[in-house]
Amino acid sequence: MCKIGILGGTFSPVHNGHLKIANLAKLQYGLDKVIFLTSGNPPHKKNQQVLDAKIRHIMVKRAISGMDGFEACDWEVNRGEYSYTEDALLHFKEVYPNTELYFIIGGDSLRDFDKWHNPQGILKLCTLLVYDRSGGTVNSDFAQQIKGERIEISSSEIREDIKNGISAEDRLPNEVWEFIKRNHIYEHVPDFEEKLKTMLTHERFLHSLGVRDTAVHLAKLYGADEKKAEVAGLLHDNAKNMDNMYERCRDLEVELDEFELRNPALVHAKLGAETAKCEFGISDSEIINAIRWHTVGRPDMGLLEKIVFVADLIEPNRNFPDVKKIRQIAENSIDSAFLECVKSTVEVNKMRGADVHPNAYKIISEYFAKFS
Ligand SMILES: [Fe+2]
Numbered sequence: 535m536c537k538i539g540i541l542g543g544t545f546s547p548v549h550n551g552h553l554k555i556a557n558l559a560k561l562q563y564g565l566d567k568v569i570f571l572t573s574g575n576p577p578h579k580k581n582q583q584v585l586d587a588k589i590r591h592i593m594v595k596r597a598i599s600g601m602d603g604f605e606a607c608d609w610e611v612n613r614g615e616y617s618y619t620e621d622a623l624l625h626f627k628e629v630y631p632n633t634e635l636y637f638i639i640g641g642d643s644l645r646d647f648d649k650w651h652n653p654q655g656i657l658k659l660c661t662l663l664v665y666d667r668s669g670g671t672v673n674s675d676f677a678q679q680i681k682g683e684r685i686e687i688s689s690s691e692i693r694e695d696i697k698n699g700i701s702a703e704d705r706l707p708n709e710v711w712e713f714i715k716r717n718h719i720y721e722h723v724p725d726f727e728e729k730l731k732t733m734l735t736h737e738r739f740l741h742s743l744g745v746r747d748t749a750v751h752l753a754k755l756y757g758a759d760e761k762k763a764e765v766a767g768l769l770h771d772n773a774k775n776m777d778n779m780y781e782r783c784r785d786l787e788v789e790l791d792e793f794e795l796r797n798p799a800l801v802h803a804k805l806g807a808e809t810a811k812c813e814f815g816i817s818d819s820e821i822i823n824a825i826r827w828h829t830v831g832r833p834d835m836g837l838l839e840k841i842v843f844v845a846d847l848i849e850p851n852r853n854f855p856d857v858k859k860i861r862q863i864a865e866n867s868i869d870s871a872f873l874e875c876v877k878s879t880v881e882v883n884k885m886r887g888a889d890v891h892p893n894a895y896k897i898i899s900e901y902f903a904k905f906s
């Protein structure tokens with residue numbers, strides 16, 4: 535029967551210690567493969583700021599690329615809800631029906647295993663393999679030990695070191711270290727405004743301040759989270775002046791549609807959502823989506839998304855024929871202001887002979903269906 539090991543983790547970041555444990559488990563228990571299961575939002579870390587799951591998962595893929603018998607799984611990353619170990623094991627049982635599952639955990643996790651969600655259920659689904667990072671012996675009547683030397687590497691220490699400007703190159707797979715450096719992940723950002731100033735032209739920076747202030751005003755008016763509006767407004771154009779946008783999109787696995795591939799001016803929105811995660815440590819999905827959809831919009835936009843979209847067009851530095859009218863509408867209805875912004879963008883593009891993104895028409899017909 536096929537034997538599959540599962541090494542679940544936050545992997546922020548994945549490091550050489552994880553690879554070593556996976557390898558030892560594979561050798562000692564004759565596993566056909568080890569699946570690295572990147573967590574989405576781990577239940578025991580609900581209140582902590584954790585780097586976005588997609589970015590952590592990219593690092594896992596980079597770490598194991600080209601290695602035989604290792605696989606990366608993004609099931610939890612894409613799930614969008616908290617999942618327990620039992621959920622993951624049931625998932626793997628379904629995907630690999632005639633398989634023995636081995637779930638790999640650390641010695642410290644074993645100590646509070648009885649507090650996990652349904653421990654008896656977990657033990658029915660898999661064999662627990664335990665690695666004690668201190669190199670000690672594991673005494674357990676329900677788990678088996680992966681034997682090996684002491685592993686001194688920890689993800690939290692790596693993050694702390696990078697924050698303090700200390701290299702973690704010796705503890706990370708080369709591809710992961712290069713990725714972290716290139717994308718400025720885990721670096722200390724004392725002040726968003728100061729950092730943003732170094733990334734944008736002066737004009738674009740002033741526009742960003744205008745969008746921030748307008749977004750905060752609209753958030754107050756419509757009961758949205760003002761802090762989120764402030765951050766999303768300030769950072770919405772953070773990728774606007776990057777000179778290697780397509781290269782960075784490939785690196786961060788940003789999926790662009792055909793329209794965006796033909797129109798480089800639009801790329802900064804989706805790219806900016808990813809660089810906001812990496813360079814500014816933003817993990818809040820509402821803020822990320824407000825940045826991602828601020829240029830072309832999408833049907834069924836959330837309140838914060840609409841606020842940033844509208845603020846982008848009506849902030850005090852903007853000057854186009856309809857701007858005064860839309861500013862007035864925005865004081866009374868965010869939905870009407872949003873629709874006016876989309877219609878105005880369509881008109882401007884048509885006048886310039888430029889293409890109009892299909893989302894604009896989808897949004898307009900959605901609004902007519904809803905409000906007429
Ligand atoms: Fe923009």
Ligand SMILES: [Fe+2]
Nearest residue numbers: 741770771846
């Ligand atoms: Fe903008």
